[in-house]
Amino acid sequence: MNTVTETSSLKAALSALTARVEAAMNAELENHLAASDPLLRDVVRYALFSGGKRIRPFLAITCANVCDRDDEGLSLLAAALEYLHTATLMHDDVIDHAPLRRGRETAVQRYSLADAILAGDWLHARSLYLVGKFTGEVGLDVFCRATEGMVNGEFVQKRLAGDPQAGEADYFAVIRQKTGNLIASSCALGALYAGTSPEAVEALQRYGECVGLAFQIVDDILDYTGKETEMGKAEGNDFREGKLTLPLLRALAVAGSEDRAAMLALIAGDREAPETTAQMKEYIEALGGFQSAAETAKSCVADAIAALQPFLARPESAPHAALLQDLAEYILVRKK
Amino acid sequence: MNTVTETSSLKAALSALTARVEAAMNAELENHLAASDPLLRDVVRYALFSGGKRIRPFLAITCANVCDRDDEGLSLLAAALEYLHTATLMHDDVIDHAPLRRGRETAVQRYSLADAILAGDWLHARSLYLVGKFTGEVGLDVFCRATEGMVNGEFVQKRLAGDPQAGEADYFAVIRQKTGNLIASSCALGALYAGTSPEAVEALQRYGECVGLAFQIVDDILDYTGKETEMGKAEGNDFREGKLTLPLLRALAVAGSEDRAAMLALIAGDREAPETTAQMKEYIEALGGFQSAAETAKSCVADAIAALQPFLARPESAPHAALLQDLAEYILVRKK
Secondary structure: OOOHHHHHHHHHHHHHHHHHHHHHHHHHHHHHOOOOOOHHHHHHHHHHOOOOOOOOHHHHHHHHHHHHOHHHHHHHHHHHHHHHHHHHHHHHHHHHHEEEEEEEEEEHHHHHHHHHHHHHHHHHHHHHHHHHHHHHHHHHHHHHHHHHHHHHHHHHHHHHHHOOOOOOHHHHHHHHHHHHHHHHHHHHHHHHOOOOOOOHHHHHHHHHHHHHHHHHHHHHHHHHHHHHHHHHHOOHHHHHHOOOOHHHHHHHHHHOOOHHHHHHHHHHHOOOOOOHHHHHHHHHOOOHHHHHHHHHHHHHHHHHHHHHHHHHHOOOOHHHHHHHHHHHHHHHHHOO | OHHHEEEEHHHHHHHHHOOOOHHHHHHHHHOOOOOOOOOHHHHHHHHHHHOOHHHHHHHHHHHHHHOOOOOOHHHHHHHHHHHHHHHHHHHHHHHHHOOOOOOEHHHHHHOOOHHHHHHHHHHHHHHHHHHHHHHHHHHHHHHHHEEEEEHHHHHHHHOOOOOOOOOOHHHEEEEHHHHHHHHHHHHHEEEEEEOOOOHHHHHHHHHHHHHHHHHHHHHHHHHHHHHHHHHHHOOOOHHHOOOHHHHHHHHHHOHHHHHHHHHHHHOOOOOOHHHHHHHHHHHHHHHOOOHHHHHHHHHHHHHHHHHHHHHOOOOOOOHHHHHHHHHHHHHHHHHO
C-alpha cells in the first residue's frame, strides 16, 4: 500500500523529471529549430508546452534508471516520446475538430489546420530520428510499431463505433493499440537504452502494457463519472461518439433481457441527447458496470506490479522500481 | 545530347524499376498490413498505387547501382522513399482540400479527413523504420531532415504568399526545401546504402539537389504555360495562391516602372479572376520571364550532369550514371 510519504516521493520525482525533460526539449528545439520559420517554432512550442504530465518521458527515464543507466542522452530519448505523443494529439484534435485540450485552445484552433498537421509531421519526424539515434534499429522497430498500432487502433475503433456486437476482445484490442502501445514502448525504450537483458526489457514492457490498460479503463470510467471541470470535457463523450467502453460492456453482459433491450435502444437511438447519456449511466451503475471495470483496472495494476518484482527485490533498482509501483497505484485513485 | 535510343533506355529503366518497386511495396504491405484494419489497408494501397512515376525510388536504386550495389534490401529502401512522398501528398491534399490528383480522387476526398491524416502517419512511420533499418543513423538523419525541411518550406511559402518583397533567394530557399530535399535525399540514401565514399555520397546528393531545382522550376513554368489536360490542373494555380515563382520574379526584375506597377497591382488585386492570371502570363511572356527561368533550369541540369562526371568516366558505373543524365535532360523537355 502507498503511504503518504511514498505518494509525495512520486510527486517529487514526477516534478523533477518533468523539469529535466522540459529543459532537454527546450535545448533541443533551440538548437534544431533555430533556422526554421518563426511560425513553425511557435506552433511546435505551443503544442509541446501545454501542461502535459510527461508520463511517457517519466516512464522511459525511470525504466532506464531501474536498469542502472542515466545520462543526458536519456533526456533526449524521453523528449522524443513526448514529441510523438504531442504529434498524435495534434492530429487527433484536427480529426475531432477539438477546440480545447487541457483547458486551453488546441493548436488547430489557435493556428490552422495546415499548421497543426504540418507541425505534427515535424514532431513525428524528429521523434523518430531521436529514437533511432539512441536506441538503434530495435528501438525504431518498437517505436514505429507503436505509431502504426495507434493508427490501426483508430481505424478499428471507428469501424466498431456504435456496434453492440463488438465485445470485450475488441475493446481490449483497441485500447492496447491506442493507449497501451506507446506507454509500453516508453518503458521498453528506456530499458533498451540501458542495454539491459531481453528478459528485463520484456518485464518492463509488460509493466507498461498493464499500466496502459489500467490507465485507459480508469479514463473510460471517469468519462462517465468524472466531473466536467476535473476532466476538462463533458461527461459521456465516449458514449456520444459510439465508443462502447468497458463499464457499458460489463453492464450489458449481466443485463436481463428487458434492461438489455433498453440499453441497445439507447445505443441505437439519439446519443447526442443529454438524457440518453444520463440514462445509460444509470443502467451501468445499477448493473455494476463501473464496479466491475474498476476491479479489472485494479487487477491490471496488480499485474503491472508483479512484473516489477525482480527490480523491487534488487537493492540498486528498488528505489526506482518503487516509483513505477507508486505510479501504477496512483492510476486507481486519480480523479482526472 | 540525348538520342532516341537513350531516351527509350531511360523509359525502359524507369518502367523496369517501377515494376520492381511496386512488387516490393506489395510484398512489404502484404506482410506488414496483414493484421490491420481493412479500411486502413485500403486507404494506404489506394494512395500508394495511384499512377505515381516512382522517381524517388528510381533515383535511390540507380544511385546505389552507380556505387556498385544492388539487392532486395534496396527495393525496400526505395519503397520507403515512395511511402514518405505519398504521406506528404496525402497531408498536402488534406490541407489544400484538393479533390483530384493525377486525374482521380484524392484519398481525403474518397475516404475522409481522418483516414487521410492517419494513413499518412502510418506511411510516415513505416518509411522511417525502413530507412533506419537499411541506412542506420546517418541515413535517418538525412531522411528526417528532408521531412523537417519540407514542413519548414511550407511554412516559409505560406508566410511569403503574395509578398512581392520576397525575392529569388526566398524562392530558391522554398523549392530547395519543398522539392529538392527529398529528391537529393533519395540520391544520398541510395549512395549511403551502397556504403560508398563520403565524396561519392556528396556528388550524388548534389546531382539530386540540382535535378530537384530544375524539376521545380520547369513545374513552375508549366503551371502557367502547360495545358490543363496535360498538367491535370488549371493553369495559373500558383499565381492564384500567391506563389510568386521564378518566371514572375524574373519578369518583375527587368520590368520598367510602368509594367512593374501594373504587375504589382495584379498581385495585390483579385488573383482569383481568370483574366488576372491571363494578364500576368502576358507580362511574364513579354518580359522574357519564362525564357529566363528556362535558362536557369537548363543550367541546373548542366550542374547535375557535371556532378555525375566521375561516375560517367568509370566503365562499371557509366551505364547507370547515363540513366541519371538522361533523367536530368528529360526534365527540360517534359510537357507535364
